[in-house]
Amino acid sequence: MNNINKTIKGVSLLTDINLALESGHIYGFVGDNGSGKTVLFKVLLGLMHKTSGTILVDGREQKDLMQDVGFIIERPEYIPYYSAKKNLEIIAAYRKVADDQRIRTVLEMFGLDPSDKKAVGKYSLGMKQKLALSMAFLEDPKVLILDEPLSALDADSVQEARKRILEEKKRGKLVLIASHYPEDIQSLCDEVYWMKNGHVLPSKENK
Numbered sequence: 001m002n003n004i005n006k007t008i009k010g011v012s013l014l015t016d017i018n019l020a021l022e023s024g025h026i027y028g029f030v031g032d033n034g035s036g037k038t039v040l041f042k043v044l045l046g047l048m049h050k051t052s053g054t055i056l057v058d059g060r061e062q063k064d065l066m067q068d069v070g071f072i073i074e075r076p077e078y079i080p081y082y083s084a085k086k087n088l089e090i091i092a093a094y095r096k097v098a099d100d101q102r103i104r105t106v107l108e109m110f111g112l113d114p115s116d117k118k119a120v121g122k123y124s125l126g127m128k129q130k131l132a133l134s135m136a137f138l139e140d141p142k143v144l145i146l147d148e149p150l151s152a153l154d155a156d157s158v159q160e161a162r163k164r165i166l167e168e169k170k171r172g173k174l175v176l177i178a179s180h181y182p183e184d185i186q187s188l189c190d191e192v193y194w195m196k197n198g199h200v201l202p203s204k205e206n207k
């Protein structure tokens, strides 16, 4: 990211963000509510236009990272009256990257039962978060952008999900994660970026 700026109606939400992130690493983004973590993730994903600056992938400028990324931003998008498996089947049908076995695998990875017929609209908060994780991991993307991915999970599920995220790192994935839970950040991240008022402060914590 080179000099990324985002301004809305004269208000600066991101100021001169310069970061070089490498595959095979997990980067944590921490900061107070409203410090700009989600806006930064949205700009990277192309869900929000940047005002200026460039995003380079392997040295080549790219509009955003949407091509090969799995993400969790705010609420998951799902069809409430379908089961988890049916929801994943609908996503998988677009690009035909994930087959039936992959759908079952990602659901089980996060503790959901592929044969559960319950409509996801009736899921608990934690179950919806597991669905969101399954969706993000579904197509085995090179990049994972995860905004508060574990906040609603029970203790065992948090441990399991952390293990899964670390496995992705070992498989060479680039993971960006925003969390208010110091334990998530400490147990997962190679490097931590602190955000304040739309600025990334110099890194304070390195493993």
Ligand SMILES: Nc1ncnc2c1ncn2[C@@H]1O[C@H](COP(=O)(O)OP(=O)(O)OP(=O)(O)O)[C@@H](O)[C@H]1O
Binding pocket: 008, 013, 031, 032, 033, 034, 035, 036, 037, 038, 039, 040
């Ligand atoms: N569409 C928008 N229009 C105007 N301002 C916005 C918009 N989206 C976000 N903001 C503002 O940008 C700032 C950063 O918000 P952001 O959601 O990135 O914070 P955050 O660090 O993710 O916070 P939290 O920890 O609460 O999730 C906030 O002041 C917010 O009000």
